[in-house]
Amino acid sequence: MATYNTVIKKRNATNNGWDSVLPITTAENVLVNAEGDTLATHFAENATETKAGHIEIATAAEVTAGTDNQRAVTPAGLKVELDKKLSSTVISQAEAEALTATTARAFTAQRVAQALNSRLMYKPNTGSVNAIVVANPGFALVTGAAVEWQQTAVNTGACTINADGTGVKSLLSSEGSVLTAGDLPVGFYQAVYNGTSFILRSGGGGYAQVDFVNYYSSVNGINKASPIKLSQARSGAAGASNDSYALFAGGAISGSSSLSDVVDAYNTSLIRTSPTVLSQPREGIAGASNGSYALFAGGRLNSSSSSNVVDAYNTSLIRTSPTVLSQEKRYLMGARIGNYALFLGGSYDTIEAYDQSLVRTILNIDNTVRYTVARANVGDYVLLAQTKAVNAYNQSLVRTSPAELSQQRDYFAGASNGSYALFTGGKYSNDLYNVVDAYNTSLTRIVAPPLSKNRYYTSGASEYGYAMFVGGYIDWYGNQQTNVVDIYDSSLVRTAPSTLLLSQNGSNLSNAYVGGYTLFPVYNSDYSNIDTYLSDFTANILVTKGSKYKFTESSEQVANVNTTLIYPGRVTGYVKYKKGIISK
The missing domain is CATH 2.120.10.80 (Kelch-type beta propeller)
Known part of the structure; x- marks a missing residue:
């Protein structure tokens, strides 16, 4: 007796059920597609790269193995492998589109593995140690494109890359500098194209550059430096600093009954500049800093009148006029706390604080009149x-x-x-x-x-x-x-x-500070000298063997052993650190 394994049905006349039309006993006499396949053949046929058919979903293990060419990879399974392989790798837009394309065809585990491996495996350098040539089929020289290669010998100078015949481009360190001998020891590297050159994704050859700016490690005392001059001989000039300059403002002009509006500014090299003068000539001024500004407040205008004016100079020595003091004051005092410049005294019991936006806040100390x-x-x-x-x-x-x-x-x-x-x-x-x-x-x-x-x-x-x-x-x-x-x-x-x-x-005496110097105008015979004191700085810098450095040297040096570089004063320069161990 025949076994019925397939039944074809149609809707009944009242459209509320199904009528059996034809029992099929073998399915041998039913064609299901234009190629002439029978139903039995169709059920038994798996999909291939060239023919549609049935397909099974790959397991997570099969996706990871990447060897199965019959089972399909789901989006969830693909994401797991992408997360593993792309977490620290730059991928181009074209590659991303290729791996995430929406088509009617499925990726098999083997095809996914091939795509990822063709992108992620480090390629041999078929050029020289300095002129690197990497074959990477499908590589497009666009901004953000990455190339990986294996360096089998140490470079001896500046380097270039030619990725898959797209042209010779400079290879620079992660800081954008030209590579020097020894920057690329034997190892694996990746570089990203920035539109002009290839940039190493890490320092280059295991180097990590650290920049030092006005660095010191200890202060051993104070030394006296050569004196400098005010531009105008005067006494009682007020001192204040901002983050770039020490300034002296106003005072009584030597040999005259007149008051001064002159401002002298000294940078970290003690080079003098003459900013815009004070808005009023005066002496008995208070100077204070909030970091961003050097402020000069109050002062004596003449024997009977005082000032409430505040002049503020920023790090570009541009003068601003903040809100005036709440009272006219002379012989007051300036101070700093955090981001505030404070003014107090001058026969009043208030503190007037100016923040880095030059907004004024008034504080009451107590009921005691403040003089000095x-x-x-x-x-x-x-x-x-x-x-x-x-x-x-x-x-x-x-x-x-x-x-x-x-x-x-x-x-x-x-x-x-x-x-x-x-x-x-x-x-x-x-x-x-x-x-x-x-x-x-x-x-x-x-x-x-x-x-x-x-x-x-x-x-x-x-x-x-x-x-x-x-x-x-x-x-x-x-x-x-x-x-x-x-x-x-x-x-x-x-x-x-x-x-x-x-x-x-x-x-x-007033004083002001800039770049390690403390300046005191002294009233010598011409009232123009500034005595200058400088901290006795020392810079001790530990470097590992093989590191490169340049501070006061005329050219970049290489440390042959673990060592401590010792410099008098503060230094500016860099160390390209080589991985190593420093111990006592």
Whole structure:
């Protein structure tokens, strides 16, 4: 009896069911396509690259193996392999389109593997060590196209690539520089075309370039440098800095009853520039910085009038006029905390803070009228001290009140050595003082070693881990000045080197800082000298064997062993580091 394995049906007359039309016993007499295949043949036939047919879905293992040429790869299975192989590889647009094309045909596991491997396998360099030639069928020289190759010998100089006959192009390091001998040791490389040249995807030959700009590793003290000059002889010029210049502004013109509006600016090489003058000639000005700007506020216009004007100079020395002070003030004081320049004193009990957008904020200190105020920074605080009281402001301008000074006094100086804010000297009643109060980053007060001389109206400055206290009056009536300079390091060790003496006795000197230099205008015979102090920098730079470097050298050097490069001062240059180990 025949076995019925196929039944052909049609819809019934009422279109609510099916009628059997013809039972087929063998299917041998039914043709299903134009090629004349019977139903049985059609069911048994698998799809090939040239003929449609049935196909089975490949398993994940079969996709990974990439050897099966019968089973189809689904989008999910393809994504797994793409994620594995393309996670760190640049692929061109054309290749992406080829691998993700929407067609009526399926990719087999073998075809996917062939496509990926033809793209991802590193090709041999069939050229020379410097003139690299790589065969990569289908490669198109377009921006973003990548080529991989195996370097079997170390290059001896500048290199080029010719990828699949598309033309000779320069091969540059990941920083865009021409390769030099040894940049491509034996190994595997990939480069990406940027429209002009091929760029290595990593430094080149295992090198990683590190640039050093004005670098130093330690400060060993302070040295005195050659003096420089103001453009106009004057006394009482205010000092302030921005991130590029030290500026001195205004003052009383030497040999005249007139006041000055001149501004002198010194860059990191101490080359002087003359920016736009102050908006008003005046002296008794306060200078302060918020990093972006050097600001000059207030001052004396004449014997009876004061100013509320603020002049701000940016790092291009362009002058701006921010909101004026809330009152006309003279002989006030400037300070900095974070991104704020602060102005206080001048017989008023307010602080006026200017941020880096030159927006003004007014803070009330207390009900005490402020005359002479000393300031010093430590940690996240600026400390403002007068007589005995100390107020500390953080970078959000929130006030804290540390312990009072150990000795009530006036006309003392403040400076920081990085670890401590120090307040030194002063006078009160009939006495001059050499006492030094030091506040650490927790605002705890200790008493530090005293100044080498009792004095007041000393000038304080902060210089890379050292606090400097310069000059001052050494008699009660202000007739005798000194040129002594006391230095406190971060451990509060005090020195007073004779090599650092001011060139002229002086007191209440302004100062400004730029590029490792601290500048003090001194009132010599022509009132134009600036004494200059420079941190004693040392730059120690560890390099591994085989690394390349250039700092003060005339050409690039190669380190033959692990070594430490030692340079006096601050340096600018680079090291192309070679992988290695540095140990004691």
